[in-house]
Amino acid sequence: xxxxxxxxxxxxxxxxxxxxxxxxxxxxxxxxxxxxxxxxxxxxxxxxxxxxxxxxxxxxxxxxxxxxxxxxxxxxxxxxxxxxxxxxxxxxxxxxxxxxxxxxxxxxxxxxxxxxxxxxxxxxxxxxxxxxxxxxxxxxxxxxxxxxxxxxxxxxxxxxxxxxxxxxxxxxxxxxxxxxxxxxxxxxxxxxxxxxxxxxxxxxxxxxxxxxxxxxxxxxxxxxxxxxxxxxxxxxxxxxxxxxxxxxxxxxxxxxxxxxxxxxxxxxxxxxxxxxxxxxxxxxxxxxxxxxxxxxxxxxxxxxxxxxxxxxxxxxxxxxxxxxxxxxxxxxxxxxxxxxxxxxxxxxxxxxxxxxxxxxxxxxxxxxxxxxxxxxxxxxxxxxxxxxxxxxxxxxxxxxxxxxxxxxxxxxxxxxxxxxxxxxxxxxxxxxxxxxxxxxxxxxxxxxxxxxxxxxxxxxxxxxxxxxxxxxxxxxxxxxxxxxxxxxxxxxxxxxxxxxxxxxxxxxxxxxxxxxxxxxxxxxxxxxxxxxxxxxxxxxxxxxxxxxxxxxxxxxxxxxxxxxxxxxxxxxxxxxxxxxxxxxxxxxxxxxxxxxxxxxxxxxxxxxxxxxxxxxxxxxxxxxxxxxxxxxxxxxxxxxxxxxxxxxxxxxxxxxxxxxxxxxxxxxxxxxxxxxxxxxxxxxxxxxxxxxxxxxxxxxxxxxxxxxxxxxxxxxxxxxxxxxxxxxxxxxxxxxxxxxxxxxxxxxxxxxxxxxxx
Amino acid sequence: xxxxxxxxxxxxxxxxxxxxxxxxxxxxxxxxxxxxxxxxxxxxxxxxxxxxxxxxxxxxxxxxxxxxxxxxxxxxxxxxxxxxxxxxxxxxxxxxxxxxxxxxxxxxxxxxxxxxxxxxxxxxxxxxxxxxxxxxxxxxxxxxxxxxxxxxxxxxxxxxx
Numbered sequence: 054x055x056x057x058x059x060x061x062x063x064x065x066x067x068x069x070x071x072x073x074x075x076x077x078x079x080x081x082x083x084x085x086x087x088x089x090x091x092x093x094x095x096x097x098x099x100x101x102x103x104x105x106x107x108x109x110x111x112x113x114x115x116x117x118x119x120x121x122x123x124x125x126x127x128x129x130x131x132x133x134x135x136x137x138x139x140x141x142x143x144x145x146x147x148x149x150x151x152x153x154x155x156x157x158x159x160x161x162x163x164x165x166x167x168x169x170x171x172x173x174x175x176x177x178x179x180x181x182x183x184x185x186x187x188x189x190x191x192x193x194x195x196x197x198x199x200x201x202x203x204x205x206x207x208x209x210x211x212x213x214x215x216x217x218x219x220x221x222x223x224x225x226x227x228x229x230x231x232x233x234x235x236x237x238x239x240x241x242x243x244x245x246x247x248x249x250x251x252x253x254x255x256x257x258x259x260x261x262x263x264x265x266x267x268x269x270x271x272x273x274x275x276x277x278x279x280x281x282x283x284x285x286x287x288x289x290x291x292x293x294x295x296x297x298x299x300x301x302x303x304x305x306x307x308x309x310x311x312x313x314x315x316x317x318x319x320x321x322x323x324x325x326x327x328x329x330x331x332x333x334x335x336x337x338x339x340x341x342x343x344x345x346x347x348x349x350x351x352x353x354x355x356x357x358x359x360x361x362x363x364x365x366x367x368x369x370x371x372x373x374x375x376x377x378x379x380x381x382x383x384x385x386x387x388x389x390x391x392x393x394x395x396x397x398x399x400x401x402x403x404x405x406x407x408x409x410x411x412x413x414x415x416x417x418x419x420x421x422x423x424x425x426x427x428x429x430x431x432x433x434x435x436x437x438x439x440x441x442x443x444x445x446x447x448x449x450x451x452x453x454x455x456x457x458x459x460x461x462x463x464x465x466x467x468x469x470x471x472x473x474x475x476x477x478x479x480x481x482x483x484x485x486x487x488x489x490x491x492x493x494x495x496x497x498x499x500x501x502x503x504x505x506x507x508x509x510x511x512x513x514x515x516x517x518x519x520x521x522x523x524x525x526x527x528x529x530x531x532x533x534x535x536x537x538x539x540x541x542x543x544x545x546x547x548x549x550x551x552x553x554x555x556x557x558x559x560x561x562x563x564x565x566x567x568x569x570x571x572x573x574x575x576x577x578x579x580x581x582x583x584x585x586x587x588x589x590x591x592x593x594x595x596x597x598x599x600x601x602x603x604x605x606x607x608x609x610x611x612x613x614x615x616x617x618x619x620x621x622x623x624x625x626x627x628x629x630x631x632x633x634x635x636x637x638x639x640x641x642x643x644x645x646x647x648x649x650x651x652x653x654x655x656x657x658x659x660x661x662x663x664x665x666x667x668x669x670x671x672x673x674x675x676x677x678x679x680x681x682x683x684x685x686x687x688x689x690x691x692x693x694x695x696x697x698x699x700x701x702x703x704x705x706x707x708x709x710x711x712x713x714x715x716x717x718x719x720x721x722x723x724x725x726x727x728x729x730x731x732x733x734x735x736x737x738x739x740x741x742x743x744x745x746x747x748x749x750x751x752x753x754x755x756x757x758x759x760x761x762x763x764x765x766x767x768x769x770x771x772x773x774x775x776x777x778x779x780x781x782x783x784x785x786x787x788x789x790x791x792x793x794x795x796x797x798x799x800x801x802x803x804x805x806x807x808x809x810x811x
Numbered sequence: 812x813x814x815x816x817x818x819x820x821x822x823x824x825x826x827x828x829x830x831x832x833x834x835x836x837x838x839x840x841x842x843x844x845x846x847x848x849x850x851x852x853x854x855x856x857x858x859x860x861x862x863x864x865x866x867x868x869x870x871x872x873x874x875x876x877x878x879x880x881x882x883x884x885x886x887x888x889x890x891x892x893x894x895x896x897x898x899x900x901x902x903x904x905x906x907x908x909x910x911x912x913x914x915x916x917x918x919x920x921x922x923x924x925x926x927x928x929x930x931x932x933x934x935x936x937x938x939x940x941x942x943x944x945x946x947x948x949x950x951x952x953x954x955x956x957x958x959x960x961x962x963x964x965x966x967x968x969x970x971x972x
Contacts, residue, residue, distance in 0.1 A: 065905045065908070066910075068913070069904075069908075070897070070905070072910050072913030073901040073910060073913075073916060073920060074848070074888065074889070075846070075847070075848020075887065075888035075917045077913050078847065079914065081847075081850065082847035241948075242948050243912070243914075243948065244852045244858070244860060244912060244915050244949075245850075292913065294850075294852075294913070294914030295914060296912075326854055327852065328854070529912055530912025530914075530949045697907075697908040701911055701949070704951035704953050705948075705950045705951045706951075707951055708951030709948065709951075730853065730854075730855045730857070731853045731855055731857040731858050732855050737951075738943050738946070739938075739939040739940075739942045739943055739945070739947075739955070739956065740939045740940060740943050742939070742952045742953060745951065745953055
């Protein structure tokens, strides 16, 4: 019998037909009877005290039904780090002070969007302008304008990671290199902007449809800031039009629509415009990085010191986590005998920076991999060899931080080396750069302070054999609904079309912390597998009684066939056993539960994915223009569950990461984002996408369901570094300041020429 | 502003609706006719999520007034399948996993449909250019390109789903 009957076979996503026929109903599409439309008034100033808000003219405007300001709130400073009160610093509707351009100050509900928009112009806000600061290295200085009372020198969070004897390490090093890097911001650009439809009923229940990565987080955060009981808030999110890290914090659409609906007892819909999305949600954390690295002549790593100063923006959001993770992944995926990291997250009068796909790791990987390439060049070492020599390996412990159980990095390097060789000698101004990376499979941290298991699942088998699978996880396009259904079908021994998945509704789903930090395959997957295994055990009890085998035989189910493992031909149909078992249980369907919380798995994650990416580019020396030619990735995500979904995730991550590497940026002037639209903000288009190739390296992760681990998020880590290394090999300049634009390449080429001549 | 009569055929159904003349075609399709398959994701006519067929041509329905479509025939994503029988490009999208979050998918399918109608055997470059106006933030486009190639290669010529 085949090892697996369901997993490792490419399948259509279970919600694919709904998506290709336009039948999938997103929050953006929800329309309720009597629904009103809301718009949000936002601060035009980066830092100002609110002296007064006069909404009287707006209230009289025909078609306006209600207005809320900070005075209508409970004034709770919320945040996702609920265990740390000082890090809960964002009110969403400001009462006293605004700290970035775009911060909400009032919201209007009206009969239609146009009317609400008109009313915004009639609200008069009196501001007292305050001095503002925009750059972290400025904001941290003594005497800089201070954003929050309790944060001296605007230091929001600091992080320290250290192991080994770093000072001795540098003494032992034959070669030491220091570099500064600047990592730019990036916007998630979900195709569905943040939106919510809130409906409050006279019984005191609030129902919110929203585009989110975690209905559980939104439920709890809304209950907290609105003073409601948690389970009087129902959050529904069946389809989410992209997340990428932007949709698991409470946002202005959710909060303002809820407030308005509670005030008016009518459904209120708020959809953020693309401009609002760019200016006033969250974004990837920009970072200044200092790296000092010591190595032996033969390339053996001995010591590394890293310092990161991150542009936090106005509030903590998820930035505190990004600050830790960037420091942790700065040491990845290598063995460093000694390492020291100090991270400073600094408040600035800009849009808050937070989580975005990779969560601090793409920044770290860009700096680390760019520097390693320079070190290899100076020591005359092969770039692949230096990485191979220092690679993490199965069984390695990151001191005090993490245990690496499965690790296919060496195999990945082998595959990429083979591909690089196969390209032969490249034409002039062409180059191949590579970067290695690792990533986590769900975070272990619980600063949100959930008392529930991290993931939970319920399996119910009905009399016709159809299986109801209830999960708390969120599918935002990454395909977790399909992955989890496959895990359930495989474990239970049925087919994918026997599974009916229920998700995206806090009223009916068990708790899962949501789709972020690459949690779902491993954490929710383990909970699903446990529930399915328990349901199977119940069925097998009955089947064992029916088949009455010698007690030494074990039973299993594969492809709807319940059988003796040693004698697969001897068995019963799954359908028949289900029917009789339910009859035998006085008509009760079979119900089983599963849950997963990591215990004693280190500080960061229970498992890590690994990979190496090579990017081939061509540079026009006259203009600095970079063209992507090829992108090849070797990837270890443990056991593959859905090969089709995996390929899509990897290609998509690469496109987003290439954007980060060379086209996407959020330039600002005095805190104002200059390109808050899809004309001036350059996401990769189809014409810019190179051919991609993916090699899977098979490993088995003991902690993952069927050996599976993270896939899809980690792939945003290597691309920027691979791009910078490709530019270095193509034209001999190293760009340490993202994004790698033609201007920067041209400038560096001029500089190089000047040096040569001078 | 006085409402005006718009006569329009969408997915083969003839409609007469009184609308404000400043309304965009996408607003009428979504809000008046309730066809929410067509999406919007920008306000600058740069993302392509609202692409529909207007008299057979792929058009961003946020870039024209509904009144400009007076008397026209429009096809939205809801009009691609015949009952439960999906069109070749829809089936090919499924087979290639050419969608993830699905929000750009309706517009992408329409752009691909228009291309294949005009040019049944497009090159890879021609496919890329045909969907250049459609942003997909999830897939990295290559699966979409493979899906269009699949139809062009005739994989879906016979039989239905």
